[in-house]
Amino acid sequence: MAELGVLSDAAVLIGGDGRIAAVGPLEDVRRSAGAANVVEVSGVLFPGFVDCHTHAIFGAPRLADHERRARGETYQAIAAAGGGILSSVRDVRERDGSALLEATRRRLRVMLAHGTTTVEVKSGYGLATEAELKQLEVARAVANGRPDVIATFLGAHEVPEEVRSNRDAYVDAVIQEMLPAVRRQNVARFCDVFCEPGVFTTAQARRVLESARALGFGLKLHADELEPSGGAELAAALGAVSADHLAAISESGIRALAASETVAVLLPGTMLFLGRPAQAPARKLIDDGAAVALATDFNPGSSPGLSLPLVAMLGVSQLRMRPAEAIAAITVNAAAAVGEAGTRGQIAPGFRADLTLVAARDWRELPYWYGVNLVRGVWIGGAACHSLEGPLDLTD
């Protein structure tokens, strides 16, 4: 992860199929290019950023939760006051699908403007078949757009108010009703579960994920965010593409991920926004051989931030990742965490021509100038789809 190929005075040749045909020194590529259109850019060209963990389909921001948390109220107290995940569930259930689509499109455009070319979005604010499908229909409506969207079914995000007393019955409903309905509509590629003591146990998560796998879904898992409960081990055992959060991962969880192909997706913005002291042990995960990706966790409760460059800065400053590791974590490794290891996240022949141009002289500026948007251009499948003018480079 710490080795990054960096070229100067280089060119990328994009084929008619939207894939990268060649990459190398400008003169070499020019010689092989024939009658190509040439777009000259200055700055640093990265692989398009991949945000591999978001809950980007939601209605209103949860502004009151933020203030209550600052006052020291517990999540239980915030939920009792009408906040928490279930307030977003009420919102999504009541909101018209077209209004949800419009808000989502607008937010995805902001993600694009920050360099994200592929974004994973989860359902999980419906918690009933119809409302989960409403979210996933929004995801389908914005898919193959700008940025490109990969959808994950997260019916097991929380237990809805109406069946609070019977968590196992809700898990049954996820397995027997929701999963088959999502499969029939073909609106999600992955299935995810919020596995955490007090939410869904590892046994419940296993039931859901095994059922999902049997239906052909790829697997993801919210694991070990607050307490170690064997979530990472479960994700690795089931061959999930990713285990996400991991701030409280155990030693055996680290070993399990290191020995697997499952990507450890870390979400440092969430810990920052919640004001929690513990960040995931990125250094140990990497040093022990796990593949680590970083994502925003964009959602209205615990992480209303959507800038991957800021997350990369947090990777370096908070997680002690090297700058090169942080770049790999929002590109090649993030692509692997959404099942696109061989197709996105690298500037290399055969990969889709998803590119993000940054106003900088040195690639290390990306995770350095924090809190500003240095992205100046974005291409998806070779097509220019965002450019920002402005003298916003900060280097000397």
Added chain:
Amino acid sequence: MAELGVLSDAAVLIGGDGRIAAVGPLEDVRRSAGAANVVEVSGVLFPGFVDCHTHAIFGAPRLADHERRARGETYQAIAAAGGGILSSVRDVRERDGSALLEATRRRLRVMLAHGTTTVEVKSGYGLATEAELKQLEVARAVANGRPDVIATFLGAHEVPEEVRSNRDAYVDAVIQEMLPAVRRQNVARFCDVFCEPGVFTTAQARRVLESARALGFGLKLHADELEPSGGAELAAALGAVSADHLAAISESGIRALAASETVAVLLPGTMLFLGRPAQAPARKLIDDGAAVALATDFNPGSSPGLSLPLVAMLGVSQLRMRPAEAIAAITVNAAAAVGEAGTRGQIAPGFRADLTLVAARDWRELPYWYGVNLVRGVWIGGAACHSLEGPLDLTD
């Protein structure tokens, strides 16, 4: 600090002198306005943000320091490898004044684009009379511009390499040569000292600041960043406008600030970027009665970030400030920390018409959607000086 006056469907009447003549409900202001030009805006209009602590006049970014810190190297090791403050000193000494001016102008424009209408900038990368004056001449050249600049002389930022062995002799030079030269050129309004064990003692800081006061400078102090050493107490005793950093402030320091007019300027972005676990005790400072401001500390070593909205988010999420306190901390209290309590930082009659328009429906969105720039317009002294188009609002 927790009480914010919020008006809906309101208007601001700006006089020919660039000051606010009236503010109130739209219809009331319209009735009193006569033949005013009307500019209609939607969003939330804040007092222009005041960044009351920066080291914005520098040359190159210190990219290698960031990676070395992530690898666990100490500040001493980083300095020994050619990094640290003294590398910025070498850079500023060697760099042409016009190159320094150009880089500074560009960075200040980015600050403006993030809503900052007044910025305090310090010298301190010169550490010799001529080089300190070069930095302060840059500050003068950009003052009364956009954003407006208030300059602080920080000759006692560190001891330069050439006199490392004799710190007291350097303090003598600051007092006997630099302060009078800065006074003669009239290029700084405040004098500041980096008071910290291993850098300048409280006794040395007192000598510098008392000399500065005698020459008519206002006073500021870098205090108690890493260890409690009586810095806050000294700032209060000398009647400084601010005591800054304070991550390691003592109980007696808190009492001293609470009993004084000295503003506690907290810099949470620095602690974030450095990956330090301890943030300043904002909650206790506020609850005990101190005035708290927040600033970026924008500098190439420990805080290459210049977004005050992000700093306000850190105030809420990391320092447990209420959203209203965080807004006060980057406006009215920050104005007090640069000696402009009665003139800037409020939307009220008589105040300079410095205004920042944010794409939001609710003012609490500013410290919530973190890492994106929601600023859509900036006015200084009533003159429009920045506007950004784009569908970048994130609310539902």
